[in-house]
Amino acid sequence: MTWESQAIALLSASLLRPLVLAAAAFLILRVLRVGHPASRHAVWTAVLAGMLFLPFVSVVTPHWKLPVLPAKPAPRSLPPLTNSPSVPPVGLPVASQIPFVIQSKPAFAMPSFNRMVLWIYLAGVFAMLAYSTLGWALMRCLVRRSRPLTTRRLRESGDVVVPVAVGLLRPAVILPLGWRDWNTATRRAVLAHEFAHIRRRDAWTSALARLVRCLFWFHPLAWWVSRKVSELAELACDAVALESVHDPAAYSRVLLQFAGRVNSAGYRVALPGLAMADSSPLGKRIEQVFELSTGNLPRLRRPTALLALAGMPVMCFAATLGLGESKARSTPPVSYRPAVVLAQARPQEPPVPARQVVPLPAKPVPALANPHFDVASLKVAGPPVSGELCWGGCGGPGTPYPESQNQITYRHFTLKKALLRAYDVQDYQISGPSSLDTDAYDIAATASVGVTHEQFQVMLRNLLAERLHLALHLETRDFVSQYDLVVADQGPQLRPSLAAETPTLGGLPGIIFANLTDGFAVFDDTNRAIRPTRSTTPLSTLATVVAAHLGIPVADRTGLTGKYDIDYRDFVLPLHRPGPGRPNELALQNMRSALRQLGLALEEKTASLDVVAVDRYDALPAGN
Numbered sequence: 001m002t003w004e005s006q007a008i009a010l011l012s013a014s015l016l017r018p019l020v021l022a023a024a025a026f027l028i029l030r031v032l033r034v035g036h037p038a039s040r041h042a043v044w045t046a047v048l049a050g051m052l053f054l055p056f057v058s059v060v061t062p063h064w065k066l067p068v069l070p071a072k073p074a075p076r077s078l079p080p081l082t083n084s085p086s087v088p089p090v091g092l093p094v095a096s097q098i099p100f101v102i103q104s105k106p107a108f109a110m111p112s113f114n115r116m117v118l119w120i121y122l123a124g125v126f127a128m129l130a131y132s133t134l135g136w137a138l139m140r141c142l143v144r145r146s147r148p149l150t151t152r153r154l155r156e157s158g159d160v161v162v163p164v165a166v167g168l169l170r171p172a173v174i175l176p177l178g179w180r181d182w183n184t185a186t187r188r189a190v191l192a193h194e195f196a197h198i199r200r201r202d203a204w205t206s207a208l209a210r211l212v213r214c215l216f217w218f219h220p221l222a223w224w225v226s227r228k229v230s231e232l233a234e235l236a237c238d239a240v241a242l243e244s245v246h247d248p249a250a251y252s253r254v255l256l257q258f259a260g261r262v263n264s265a266g267y268r269v270a271l272p273g274l275a276m277a278d279s280s281p282l283g284k285r286i287e288q289v290f291e292l293s294t295g296n297l298p299r300l301r302r303p304t305a306l307l308a309l310a311g312m313p314v315m316c317f318a319a320t321l322g323l324g325e326s327k328a329r330s331t332p333p334v335s336y337r338p339a340v341v342l343a344q345a346r347p348q349e350p351p352v353p354a355r356q357v358v359p360l361p362a363k364p365v366p367a368l369a370n371p372h373f374d375v376a377s378l379k380v381a382g383p384p385v386s387g388e389l390c391w392g393g394c395g396g397p398g399t400p401y402p403e404s405q406n407q408i409t410y411r412h413f414t415l416k417k418a419l420l421r422a423y424d425v426q427d428y429q430i431s432g433p434s435s436l437d438t439d440a441y442d443i444a445a446t447a448s449v450g451v452t453h454e455q456f457q458v459m460l461r462n463l464l465a466e467r468l469h470l471a472l473h474l475e476t477r478d479f480v481s482q483y484d485l486v487v488a489d490q491g492p493q494l495r496p497s498l499a500a501e502t503p504t505l506g507g508l509p510g511i512i513f514a515n516l517t518d519g520f521a522v523f524d525d526t527n528r529a530i531r532p533t534r535s536t537t538p539l540s541t542l543a544t545v546v547a548a549h550l551g552i553p554v555a556d557r558t559g560l561t562g563k564y565d566i567d568y569r570d571f572v573l574p575l576h577r578p579g580p581g582r583p584n585e586l587a588l589q590n591m592r593s594a595l596r597q598l599g600l601a602l603e604e605k606t607a608s609l610d611v612v613a614v615d616r617y618d619a620l621p622a623g624n
Contacts, residue, residue, distance in 0.1 A: 043303070165197040168204060373445040378443050432472075469616075469618045537566060
C-alpha cells in the first residue's frame with residue numbers, strides 16, 4: 001500500500017465514522033439527562049479526542065459491514081483483447097513497433113484524483129496551521145508586553161479589553177488596565193471565572209479543538225464540536241464564579257459590561273486564549289447563568305470513569321462498522337439493439353442471448369519493418385477552400401477507388417476524428433481534453449501498395465505520436481449498456497384491453513421509427529414532437545418506444561404477455577443519445593415517473609468498455 005492510498009484511507013475513515021461518536025454523545029446526555037455544563041463539556045471533549053484517534057484505529061482494525069447498499073451487477077468476465085498471447089490487438093500496437101504511443105505512466109500527465117484530493121487537503125491543513133501558529137505568536141507577544149501584578153499568574157495589559165486566560169505550560173490571567181476601577185464583587189467574579197479555566201485545564205482542551213480543526217478542516221462536525229466545547233467551558237466557569245458572587249443578576253451585568261467593551265473596541269483578534277466575554281449575543285448564556293444559580297442541574301459524578309467505560313465500546317463500534325453491499329442477486333448485463341417496429345403486429349420474440357461487447361477486437365497485425373507512411377503531412381487546418389472536392393476523410397484501405405487504396409486525405413479533421421480512424425473505436429470511447437473536438441488538422445499520407453487496414457492504422461498512430469507528441473493509455477470504464485423493463489414493487493397498474501392491436505405502424509399512428517447506426521430516434525410525419533395518442537399494444541412495443549426515447553436498448557422483462565391500453569404521450573419524444581453511457585437525466589427522470597404510473601420500472605445494466613484516454617499532446621505539430 002502506497003502512502004497515497006494510506007492517506008486516502010485515513011481521510012475516508014474520518015468522514016462518516018465520527019458521526020457515530022456524536023450520536024453516542026447525544027444519547028448519553030439525553031438518557032442521563034445531564035444538564036450541568038461541566039459534565040457536558042467533558043462528554044464533548046471526549047468526542048474531540050475520539051475524532052482525533054478514530055481514523056487511525058479504523059485503519060488497523062477489521063471491519064464489519066452492514067449489507068445495506070445496493071448490490072452491484074454481477075461481475076462479467078470479458079474475453080482478452082487478443083485471441084492468443086502472440087497476437088497483438090488492433091486497438092493497441094506492439095510496444096516494439098510504436099514504443100512512444102502507449103504509456104502506462106505518461107510523462108507530464110495530469111495527477112490522479114487521489115493525489116489531487118491529497119493536495120487540496122494538505123493545502124487546507126497548511127493554511128489552518130499557519131493561522132494557528134500566527135495566533136500563538138501573537139499571544140506570546142501579548143504575554144511579553146503585559147506587566148506582572150501580585151503573582152506571576154496575574155498580569156495586566158493595555159492590549160486586551162476583557163479578562164483572558166492564556167498559556168499551556170505557564171498559564172496566566174491577563175486583566176485590562178481599568179481593572180482597578182472594578183468593585184469587589186466584579187473582581188471576585190472575574191478572578192473566580194478565569195482561575196477556574198486554569199484549574200480545569202481548559203487551555204489544553206482549546207488546543208485540542210484547534211488541532212482537530214486543523215486536521216479535519218473539511219468536516220462540519222469538527223467546527224461544531226469545537227464551538228460547543230468553547231461555549232460549555234465558559235458556562236462551567238460561570239458556575240464556579242456564581243459560587244463566589246451568589247448573585248446571578250450582578251454577574252450577568254458584568255458579562256454585559258464586558259461584551260459592550262468588546263463591541264466598542266470595533267475589532268477583536270482571535271488568540272488561543274479564553275476570554276471571559278466576546279461580541280456574540282449573550283442572551284442564551286445569561287439565561288443559563290440563572291439556571292446555574294439554582295444548583296439543580298444534574299451532572300455526572302465521575303465523568304472520567306463513565307466516559308472511559310462507554311467510550312471504548314463506542315470507539316470500537318465506530319471503527320469497525322461499515323456499509324456493505326446487499327446480497328441481492330443481480331442478473332448479468334445484456335447488450336443488444338432493439339428490433340425495428342414493423343407495420344404489422346408480430347408475436348413477441350424471445351430475449352436475445354447476452355453477448356460480450358469488445359470494442360477493440362483482436363486481429364492479427366502483420367509485423368512491419370518500418371510502420372510509417374512513405375510520405376506524410378500533418379498541418380493545422382486552414383480556412384475552407386471554395387469548390388474543394390474532398391471535405392472530410394477520403395482514401396485508405398477499403399475505399400472503392402483503387403487509386404486511393406494506399407493514400408488518405410483528411411481535410412479539417414479534429415484530433416478526435418483522427419483518433420477514431422486510428423483506433424477504430426466509437427466517439428464515446430475517446431477521453432481527453434475538450435480541445436480534442438476543436439483542434440483541426442489537414443492530414444495527407446501515402447503508404448506502400450498492398451498495406452492492410454490494420455497496418456494503415458498503426459502508421460496513422462505513429463504519425464500522430466511523432467508530429468503531435470501524442471501520449472495516451474487504455475482504460476476500462478463502465479457504461480450503461482441497456483435497461484430492463486420490469487414490474488415495480490407495488491405491482492402492475494396497467495389496464496388490459498380486449499380490443500385488437502392497433503393495425504398501424506407499431507400500434508402508434510403517424511410515428512416513424514428511424515433505425516440509426518447507434519440507436520433509435522422517434523419523429524412524427526411532420527418531423528416535430530409527437531402528438532398525444534393512445535394505443536392497444538403489448539409491453540414489448542412499450543419497451544421499444546422507451547428505447548427510442550432514451551436512445552439505449554430496453555428489454556421487456558415484465559413477463560406480461562397481454563395487450564394494454566397505453567397513452568404514449570409520456571413516452572414518445574424525439575430524444576436521441578449518440579452512444580452508451582447514462583441518457584439525458586431529465587429524460588430519464590420523466591421516463592421513470594411515467595412508468596411508475598403504470599406500475600413499471602427500469603433496471604440499469606452496465607458493461608465494461610475499453611476507452612482510449614489522451615494524456616497530452618502538442619497542438620502545433622512538429623515540422624513536416
